[in-house]
Structures are given as C-alpha cells and as structure tokens.
Amino acid sequence: MSLLLVLSMLGCLMASSPLSAQPTLVSQPVWTNLPGAEYPRVHSDLRVTFRLQAPNAQKVELVPGGNDNGLGAGPFEMTKDEKGFWTVTTPSAVPGFHYYWFSVDGLAVNDPNTYTFFGWNKECSGIDIPDPQGDFYQVKDVPHGDLRSRWYYSKTTQSWRHIIVYTPPDYDANPKGRYPVLYLQHGSGESERSWAEQGRVNFILDNLIAAKKARPMIVVLENGMVASKPGAAPGAGGRRNEAFAEVVIHDLIPYIDANFRTLPDRMNRAIAGLSMGAGQALQIGLSNLDKFAYIGAFSGGGIRNFDLTTSYNGVFRDPAAFNKRVRVLWFGAGSAEAARMTAVKESVEAMNKAGIKAVWFESPGTSHEWQTWRRSLNDFAPRLFPR
Amino acid sequence: MSLLLVLSMLGCLMASSPLSAQPTLVSQPVWTNLPGAEYPRVHSDLRVTFRLQAPNAQKVELVPGGNDNGLGAGPFEMTKDEKGFWTVTTPSAVPGFHYYWFSVDGLAVNDPNTYTFFGWNKECSGIDIPDPQGDFYQVKDVPHGDLRSRWYYSKTTQSWRHIIVYTPPDYDANPKGRYPVLYLQHGSGESERSWAEQGRVNFILDNLIAAKKARPMIVVLENGMVASKPGAAPGAGGRRNEAFAEVVIHDLIPYIDANFRTLPDRMNRAIAGLSMGAGQALQIGLSNLDKFAYIGAFSGGGIRNFDLTTSYNGVFRDPAAFNKRVRVLWFGAGSAEAARMTAVKESVEAMNKAGIKAVWFESPGTSHEWQTWRRSLNDFAPRLFPR
Numbered sequence: 154m155s156l157l158l159v160l161s162m163l164g165c166l167m168a169s170s171p172l173s174a175q176p177t178l179v180s181q182p183v184w185t186n187l188p189g190a191e192y193p194r195v196h197s198d199l200r201v202t203f204r205l206q207a208p209n210a211q212k213v214e215l216v217p218g219g220n221d222n223g224l225g226a227g228p229f230e231m232t233k234d235e236k237g238f239w240t241v242t243t244p245s246a247v248p249g250f251h252y253y254w255f256s257v258d259g260l261a262v263n264d265p266n267t268y269t270f271f272g273w274n275k276e277c278s279g280i281d282i283p284d285p286q287g288d289f290y291q292v293k294d295v296p297h298g299d300l301r302s303r304w305y306y307s308k309t310t311q312s313w314r315h316i317i318v319y320t321p322p323d324y325d326a327n328p329k330g331r332y333p334v335l336y337l338q339h340g341s342g343e344s345e346r347s348w349a350e351q352g353r354v355n356f357i358l359d360n361l362i363a364a365k366k367a368r369p370m371i372v373v374l375e376n377g378m379v380a381s382k383p384g385a386a387p388g389a390g391g392r393r394n395e396a397f398a399e400v401v402i403h404d405l406i407p408y409i410d411a412n413f414r415t416l417p418d419r420m421n422r423a424i425a426g427l428s429m430g431a432g433q434a435l436q437i438g439l440s441n442l443d444k445f446a447y448i449g450a451f452s453g454g455g456i457r458n459f460d461l462t463t464s465y466n467g468v469f470r471d472p473a474a475f476n477k478r479v480r481v482l483w484f485g486a487g488s489a490e491a492a493r494m495t496a497v498k499e500s501v502e503a504m505n506k507a508g509i510k511a512v513w514f515e516s517p518g519t520s521h522e523w524q525t526w527r528r529s530l531n532d533f534a535p536r537l538f539p540r
Numbered sequence: 541m542s543l544l545l546v547l548s549m550l551g552c553l554m555a556s557s558p559l560s561a562q563p564t565l566v567s568q569p570v571w572t573n574l575p576g577a578e579y580p581r582v583h584s585d586l587r588v589t590f591r592l593q594a595p596n597a598q599k600v601e602l603v604p605g606g607n608d609n610g611l612g613a614g615p616f617e618m619t620k621d622e623k624g625f626w627t628v629t630t631p632s633a634v635p636g637f638h639y640y641w642f643s644v645d646g647l648a649v650n651d652p653n654t655y656t657f658f659g660w661n662k663e664c665s666g667i668d669i670p671d672p673q674g675d676f677y678q679v680k681d682v683p684h685g686d687l688r689s690r691w692y693y694s695k696t697t698q699s700w701r702h703i704i705v706y707t708p709p710d711y712d713a714n715p716k717g718r719y720p721v722l723y724l725q726h727g728s729g730e731s732e733r734s735w736a737e738q739g740r741v742n743f744i745l746d747n748l749i750a751a752k753k754a755r756p757m758i759v760v761l762e763n764g765m766v767a768s769k770p771g772a773a774p775g776a777g778g779r780r781n782e783a784f785a786e787v788v789i790h791d792l793i794p795y796i797d798a799n800f801r802t803l804p805d806r807m808n809r810a811i812a813g814l815s816m817g818a819g820q821a822l823q824i825g826l827s828n829l830d831k832f833a834y835i836g837a838f839s840g841g842g843i844r845n846f847d848l849t850t851s852y853n854g855v856f857r858d859p860a861a862f863n864k865r866v867r868v869l870w871f872g873a874g875s876a877e878a879a880r881m882t883a884v885k886e887s888v889e890a891m892n893k894a895g896i897k898a899v900w901f902e903s904p905g906t907s908h909e910w911q912t913w914r915r916s917l918n919d920f921a922p923r924l925f926p927r
Contacts, residue, residue, distance in 0.1 A: 187662060188765065209645045252783050258596045262649050269663045275574060276656045276663065290701045292691050300689040302736070304679050313679045325801075327714030349689070378575065414712075 154537025187510040190266035218252030221520035248284030249524025274342040290353040293365035296322030311383040321369035333421035333538040338430030345376040367534045422460040425449030439465040449483040451529040459500035472508035485514030487525035577653035586632040595624025605639030608907035635671030636911025651874040661729040677740040682750035683709030694791040698770040706755035720808035720925040721758045725817030732763040754921045836870040838916040846887035859895035872901030874912035910925030
C-alpha cells in the first residue's frame with residue numbers, strides 16, 4: 154500500500170482525533186470499538202495499541218485470530234502498569250477487519266471495549282483497520298438498501314432459520330420491479346451475520362449500485378454451519394455441506410422466490426462464498442446448473458487437481474457448452490495467502506488452458522481475512538446479471 | 541407462576557433433551573446459547589447450571605446483571621472440578637431474559653457459551669429462561685414482518701445513525717398501504733438492537749397482528765444513548781435526553797415518514813420506551829403532542845409527585861382536553877420492582893383521580909427486566925391506533 158495514501162487518509166484522523174494537537178501521537182478508536190471506548194487505538198502508521206484492565210492477572214497476551222491475521226502472528230505479550238492496565242502496541246497492521254481476543258492467564262477473553270462479531274464459532278472481538286482504498290465499503294450519501302432479518306421454516310433442518318436479506322435501494326419504491334439474487338456465504342465458524350457485519354455487504358452493494366457498476370440485486374445470507382441432521386450440533390465437513398445444499402435448494406430458494414420480488418430463473422441467480430462457503434458455492438452451483446449461471450469462490454479450496462473430464466462429475470467436459478451455460482466462474486484470494494491457494498490458482502490456469510472461462514482475482518497484500526472478501530465481492534458483483 | 545404450567549412446559553423439554561432417559565436430570569440449553577453449547581442448562585424447576593473452563597483461575601463467580609436480576613442476587617461462587625471446569629447451579633430463576641457475566645479473579649468475562657446482547661454498555665452474556673406463558677414472543681407459523689437495518693444521516697449528531705425498523709408482514713405485498721408508527725426505546729446502557737434481540741419485538745408484533753389483536757404497524761428502534769454534542773462520548777442524563785429528543789423530532793421522524801409508507805399524522809404515531817427510554821418517551825411525547833397521540837412508559841420513572849397544574853409544563857391542566865388529545869397514556873412495571881415504582885404508581889393514581897385517563901399495568905413476578913417489557917409491549921401495542 155502506498156504510504157502517500159496512508160498519509161492522505163490520516164489527514165482525516167488528525168482532524169477528528171482528540172490528540173490532534175500532538176501529531177506524533179495521532180491515533181484513533183475505530184467503528185468496531187464500543188461508543189466512547191478509547192482503546193484499541195490505531196496509530197498513523199497502522200500500529201495498534203490494545204489495553205485491558207486486569208489488575209489480578211499474572212500474564213496477559215493479545216491473540217490475533219489465526220496465523221495469517223493482519224495484526225501479525227501473535228500472541229503478543231502485554232505489560233502491566235501500576236494501575237493494572239495491560240497494554241501492547243502491535244507492528245503496523247494490514248488494513249481491514251481482524252478477529253482477536255486476549256489470553257488472561259490462559260483464558261480466552263474478549264476485549265470489553267469492542268463490539269463482538271460471530272467468528273471462530275463464538276462471539277469474538279474484532280478491529281477494522283482503516284484502508285486508504287476502502288472507500289467502497291464506507292457508508293456514504295447514496296441511496297441505501299435494507300438488511301432484513303427474516304425467519305423461515307426449513308423442512309430439511311426441521312427448524313426456524315434466521316436469514317438476512319439485502320434488498321436494493323429502489324426495492325420499496327419500485328413495487329413492480331423484480332430483481333436478480335445472489336446467495337452469498339460466510340466461512341467456517343461464522344454465521345449469516347458475518348457478511349452483514351464484518352463484510353459490510355450492504356455498503357459495498359449500495360456504492361456499486363449508486364455508481365451503476367452493479368445491477369440492483371437481492372443478496373441472501375444464510376448460515377452454512379448446518380447440523381448434519383435435525384437437532385444435532387453443527388458438524389464439520391462432509392454431511393454438513395450436503396445438508397446445507399439441501400437447505401438451499403429445497404427450502405431457501407423456494408422461500409426467497411415466494412417472498413421477495415425475484416427474477417426466479419438461473420440467468421438471474423448467483424451463488425458465492427468465502428473459504429468453507431466457497432466450497433459450498435462451487436458444490437451447490439456446479440451441481441445445480443439449472444438454478445445458477447454465476448458462481449464465485451472467494452479464497453476457497455474445493456477445486457484442486459483440475460481434470461476436465463472428471464472434476465465435479467464431468468461438468469466441465471464440453472468447455473464451449475460450459476462457457477455458454479456458466480456466465481461467470483470466479484476464483485480469487487489474497488496475495489498474502491497465495492501459498493495456500495496455489496492448487497486453486499493452478500486449477501484455474503488449467504481450466505483456462507482447457508478453454509473454460511474462469512476469472513482469477515488477487516487482493517493485494519491481504520490474506521485469509523475479510524479485506525480479501527470485501528474486495529472479492531467488489532470485483533465479483535459487477536460481473537453478475539449483465540443486461 | 542403455576543407449578544402445573546411449568547410442568548406442562550417441561551413435557552417439551554423432556555422430549556427434546558438428550559438426557560430425557562434420566563428424568564431427574566432433565567435440563568436443556570436455550571436459544572441464547574451458541575449452537576451446540578451444552579451450558580448453561582435450565583433444569584425442570586428453572587434452576588440453571590452455568591459452567592466455565594478456567595483451570596488457572598483462583599476464584600470464579602457468576603454475576604447476574606444487577607440486584608433485581610431474575611437469576612437472583614449474586615454473585616454466586618462457582619466451584620472447580622479436577623478438569624478446571626467451574627460450575628454453579630442457581631436457585632430457580634424467574635422466566636425471561638437475564639444479563640450475566642462471570643468474574644474470573646475479579647475480571648468481568650462473558651460466558652463463551654452464549655450469544656452476546658448489548659446491555660450494561662457492553663456486549664453482555666444473556667440467558668432466556670423459558671416462560672410457560674411466553675408463547676406470545678415465540679417464532680410461530682404466522683406471517684412474519686421484517687427487521688430492517690438502516691443507516692440515516694442525523695444533522696443533530698452530525699453522523700450516520702443505525703436504526704432497526706420493523707415492517708409488518710403485509711408491507712411488501714400491499715405496496716399502496718400506509719401504516720401507523722410506534723417509536724420504541726430501550727433502557728440505559730442498551731442500544732437500538734435491544735428490542736430486536738432481547739425484546740423479540742418482531743415476534744410479539746407478528747403474533748399480535750396474526751391474532752388481529754394489534755393493527756399492522758411500523759416499529760422504529762433508535763439508539764437513545766446519544767452523545768451530548770457531536771463527537772462526544774455518549775453522556776448520561778440531562779443533555780443526552782435533550783439531544784435524543786432533537787434527533788427524534790428533527791431527524792428521525794422526517795426520515796421515517798419520507799422513506800417508509802407511514803400514516804404521517806399524530807393519530808397514527810406512538811412513542812414508548814423502557815426505564816431510561818420511558819423517561820424519554822414521556823418527555824418527547826408530552827412535549828410534542830402535535831406529533832404523538834399515544835405514549836407508553838414501561839418501568840420508567842420520569843413522573844413523580846404528579847401535579848395537575850405543573851407536571852410536564854402543565855400539559856395535564858385540562859383533563860378533558862388532555863384525554864381527547866392523548867388517546868393512550870400507559871404506565872407499567874413488574875410486580876417485583878413495585879417498590880421502586882411506588883412514586884410512579886402513585887402519580888398514575890393521582891392522575892386518574894384528577895380525571896386523566898392513564899393505564900397502570902403490572903407484570904406478575906417480574907422485575908426491572910425484559911420479561912416485564914415484553915409483557916408491557918404485548919399489553920400496550922393492542923391499544924394503539926384503533927380504527
């Protein structure tokens with residue numbers, strides 16, 4: 154990232170910071186902080202100072218969520234002052250959203266100063282480091298769509314399920330309008346809230362639609378951590394993904410088409426997801442080409458050792474027919490997670506070589522984190538539903 | 541509460557519990573638990589067992605949020621087993637939603653097994669104890685409205701503000717329909733999320749509307765913890781409430797009337813709130829009778845030492861005129877918080893004696909907690925907007 158861009162962004166930080174009279178200390182709380190919480194604070198060079206008051210603790214560490222977390226590979230030891238405040242300042246962080254928590258004498262504890270976000274299978278602290286190129290996911294003075302909480306009954310899981318549905322800004326004012334639909338999935342350990350909260354999906358779509366870069370569309374967020382059978386705890390892998398596919402095909406799509414003003418055909422229906430959700434999107438999309446014409450895999454495995462005749466039950470076998478049927482097949486990852494994604498990238502190259510049109514996107518400098526996925530959506534959504 | 545009712549409810553618990561073969565141990569996780577989390581567990585007699593794994597801790601307590609919390613007046617000392625699990629079983633709890641956290645060697649820590657809810661000015665653990673009479677706030681097979689997340693710009697606070705708007709089930713299908721609006725506020729330390737999450741406002745309205753007990757209406761949830769001036773931290777009392785009144789009158793109502801299909805006149809506009817929000821509702825409502833014809837104060841102070849000629853700048857002075865103008869003036873509280881509410885109840889009695897029609901409602905057995913407010917809304921909403 155350009156230092157000039159960082160510095161130009163910091164003009165704003167300096168103007169709004171209570172410490173602006175002391176430019177060497179310029180730092181600010183961010184939107185992921187609770188109202189009034191002065192810590193964590195992001196410095197002008199994107200170092201971050203974290204603080205926790207725990208006078209009786211013997212050892213406190215800052216723990217970024219995972220090794221490719223943009224806060225760096227922790228844990229970071231914190232030091233205690235005479236008032237019992239433990240602090241640490243990290244190296245310069247990568248812009249974007251990062252999960253973290255504290256380890257207090259070995260106990261994982263959220264930062265009481267931030268909102269929590271569903272990740273790592275729990276309510277988890279998060280910090281959103283400003284990105285000088287992050288204008289595309291800010292709330293701006295453009296028409297805003299809704300994020301609608303809805304409950305619907307799934308015969309597959311035999312339970313009421315919570316979904317969040319983005320409806321575009323003109324949905325209410327245009328009561329005869331019908332819209333294409335993107336089904337958009339989170340990663341493992343996350344939930345239907347994740348694209349709405351960490352992902353800022355509504356702001357990304359609002360801004361793309363206002364700039365006429367994307368068509369007004371409905372976006373549906375479901376929870377892909379489905380239990381392998383009704384009543385069971387959410388399981389990992391295998392049967393979970395099959396159960397989720399059944400939810401999407403048998404319950405969710407019919408519900409959405411019956412309850413929202415959709416364009417209910419394959420040319421107006423897309424599916425995408427990140428990480429675990431990328432695998433689900435590929436599996437569900439490629440197995441149901443009568444329902445989807447656009448498929449996006451953000452930072453997802455799922456496709457390795459591409460073979461034209463056998464991969465995904467031979468769906469790619471006739472490249473010309475495939476290209477006609479699947480209008481967008483999109484793969485992407487952060488450049489900093491490229492090593493993990495080599496097999497995917499090689500498969501995409503093999504696809505292209507074999508005549509399958511597949512897009513490869515790289516998010517500069519980011520890893521297996523939300524900044525990669527915000528940028529992925531910002532690249533993917535404009536390619537959908539050409540008029 | 542009737543023990544018979546509790547026992548009849550437990551038929552369901554026993555049937556669905558993995559421990560149902562051992563009836564003396566019947567207990568279950570509740571919806572406030574994370575998916576798959578086995579603790580906390582509610583027993584058949586409404587005792588609750590909490591558990592936290594913290595092998596290195598010296599002292600762990602369960603801390604209910606406040607002294608009139610339905611879990612009882614803690615803190616409750618927890619005891620450690622050889623695997624480092626700390627547990628405690630509370631006395632039988634009052635049905636409804638209760639905030640709580642753990643104290644681990646003096647540090648307030650959320651239960652990693654539950655969702656968090658915004659209360660006590662933070663993300664806070666909560667448990668919703670089943671109520672045999674709690675059918676009215678369950679998700680049921682009736683038409684469901686939406687809870688819509690929206691952002692709008694407030695000139696008063698000079699910031700984008702997040703609101704949640706309930707639109708009734710027929711809002712989309714009836715694109716020429718216009719609806720009355722209830723502005724509904726949370727308590728101190730809570731947020732615009734609180735009625736949506738802790739309060740289950742959408743299920744209460746869905747069920748009332750399906751039973752034709754309440755008119756289809758829009759419900760608007762704003763954040764009453766407004767900073768006393770733009771950019772400041774959210775302040776307490778005084779100027780905060782004035783600032784919030786300015787937000788509601790100058791920014792929020794015009795925004796809602798411009799962006800939702802409202803009936804934009806006083807006979808179709810109500811304001812209510814709980815605790816701090818009750819005071820705000822009374823202050824805003826009674827000072828703006830050109831805008832509101834229905835006012836509800838749930839467990840709120842605000843009105844004490846009622847004086848017909850001086851209270852609220854003399855708005856009550858002419859009881860006949862007042863009764864004609866204010867169609868519902870509603871006060872209520874939980875019977876278990878009655879002592880705190882004596883002054884309010886006496887004021888309501890004085891009002892009625894003076895010829896002011898004011899409703900007094902008591903929620904049996906509950907205190908300054910969400911079960912009181914769910915029941916309050918269930919009583920209040922049907923009285924609004926008579927055709």
